[in-house]
Amino acid sequence: MSFGLSNVIFLLALFTAIYFFAKNVKKIRRNILLARDSLRTDQPATRWKIMTRVALGQSKMVVNPVAGLFHIVIYAGFLLINIEVLEIVLDGILGTHRLFAQPLGALYTAAINFFEILAVAVIVACVVFLWRRNVMKIDRFRKPELQGWPFRDANYILIIEIVLMIALLSIGAAEANMENPPAGPFIISSLLAPVFSGLSQDGLHIAERIAWWAHILGILAFLNYLPFSKHFHIILSFPNTWYAKLTPYGKFPIHQRVKKEVELMLDPHADPYTAPSDQSQESSEKFGAKDVMDLTWVNVLNAYACTECGRCTAECPANQTGKKLSPRKIMMDVRDRAEEIGRIIDANGGKFVDDGKSLLDHYITREEIWACTSCNACVEACPVLIDPLDIIMQLRQYVVMEEAKAPQSLNLMMTNVENNGAPWQFAQADRANWVYQ
Incomplete structure (x- = not known):
């Protein structure tokens, strides 16, 4: 064990990476909590x-067996190979090399063999996904909302994963040619050893150090890339699924102000001129949502947890028939608007200054929200239990109850229900006429 300049450099890199990652995560948390409160702590065991x-367990990924299998490989690689990253971090701090090799013995060799095989599988899976996105031209990866940065972001993630795995394998491949390797032999490293066979012993040590630094610095850089990428879902998918909606998909929440008004109308003994004690507080409450702050924090968490996989949009019947609605775009728009508000707050010393924009109209159009059939296909398809429909319904509620600007067809239907007890434009007395025809 030795401590020198390389350890100092490593510690500086490590703590700098952790500092900026924590800072950016704090901003995301702030952006999520800009929205209204929502109680989602019931039934903890079920959650x-x-x-x-x-x-x-990635249970919803395997609905598509091919994509699901390769995704699980990458996911398992991310989780399990991080065990080896723990050793690399400790080596960097303590000035050791392969710290766990001697105390674990044969178990260490078996573990590294497994990690190296998994690293090869991750590379194969990433190549398959690059092929699917860039060569096969699958429709859900070609939607308008994925043009530009979102499309490049997905490719960057896959390429970074490949580079990190190659660096990891290069460490063992260089060591396999050394006269006294610190551990091994390892199966994949031995197969790759000829790549470095022409180097001297000093050259092998330099190659191993380059690969080691490339791997760990790449991981620290990737850590700080996550908060700016859709890949942040690897972290947020856990709280997002924990706070998922437990009520049946077709059940919509009851607005207490509306409920009280209906109860007053149905109660023949109620005095409509007697105001409830909390009416003044309720009168300031907004119906529905116009901007991110009007949504619940769970809605915004959903947006940040979105994987941009497009399964929701692929299943959406409105999108399939050529309408503008894309549930994936709804979630991306919520996240983009939350980010924009966050930047305004940062630029104004922690205070939001109205920028004249809102989620509704400036990000999500009215054509989009009224194209939704509320079938819940997008909710059912999402692999991390995101609920785009809840956001759409809140935007609709604002348009109808705050602006009174429902589409003409909807206004006609509501008038018919009010007057005739049915959505059709004929009297209740005529409703059974079809029986006699």
Whole structure:
């Protein structure tokens, strides 16, 4: 064990990476909590089961067997290879090399063999996904909302994963040619050893150090790339599934002000001129949502947890028939608007200054929200239990109850229900006429 300049450099890199990662995560948390409160802590046992099954167990990914299998490979690689990263971090701090090799012995060799095989599988999976996105031209990866940065972001992530795995394998491949390797032999490293066979012993040590630094610095850089990428879902998918909606998909929440008004109308003994004691507080409450602050924090968490996989949009019947609605775009728009508000707050010393924009109209159009059939296909398809429909319904509620600007067809239907007890434009007395025809 030795401590020198390289350890100092490593510690500076490590703590700098952790500092900026924590700073950016704090901003994301701030952006999420800009929205209204929402109580989602009921039935904790059920929530833990759902999170374990969906987020940890990837149960909804295997609906598409091919993509699901390769995704699980990458996911398992991310989780398990991080065990080796723990050793690399400790080596960097303590000035050791392969710290766990001697105390673990044969178990260490077996573990590294497994990690190296998994690293090869991750490379194969990433190549398959690059092929699917860039060569096969699958429709859900070609939607308008994925043009530009979102499309490049997905490619960057896959390329970074490949580079990190190659660097990891290069460490062992260089060591395999050394006269007294610190551990091994390892299966994949031995197969790759000829790549470095022409180097001297000093050259092998330099190659191993270059690969080691490339791997760990790449991981620290990737850590700080996550908060700016859709890949942040690898972290947020866990709380997102824990706070998922437990009520049936077709059940919409009851607005208490509306409920009280209906109860007053149905109660023949109620005095409509007697105001409830909390009416003044309720009168300031807004119906529905116009901007991110009007949504619940769970809605915004959903947006940040979105994987941009497009399964929701692929299943959406409105999108399939050529309408503008894309549930994936709804989630991306919520996240983009939350980010914009966050930047305004940062630029104004922690205070939001109205920029004249809102989620509705400036990001999500009215054509989009009224194209939704509320079928819940997008909710059912999402691999991390995101609920775009809840956001759409809140935007609709604002348009109808705050602006009174529902589409003409909807206004006609509501008038018919009010006057005739049915959505059709004929009297209640005529409703059974079809029986006699």
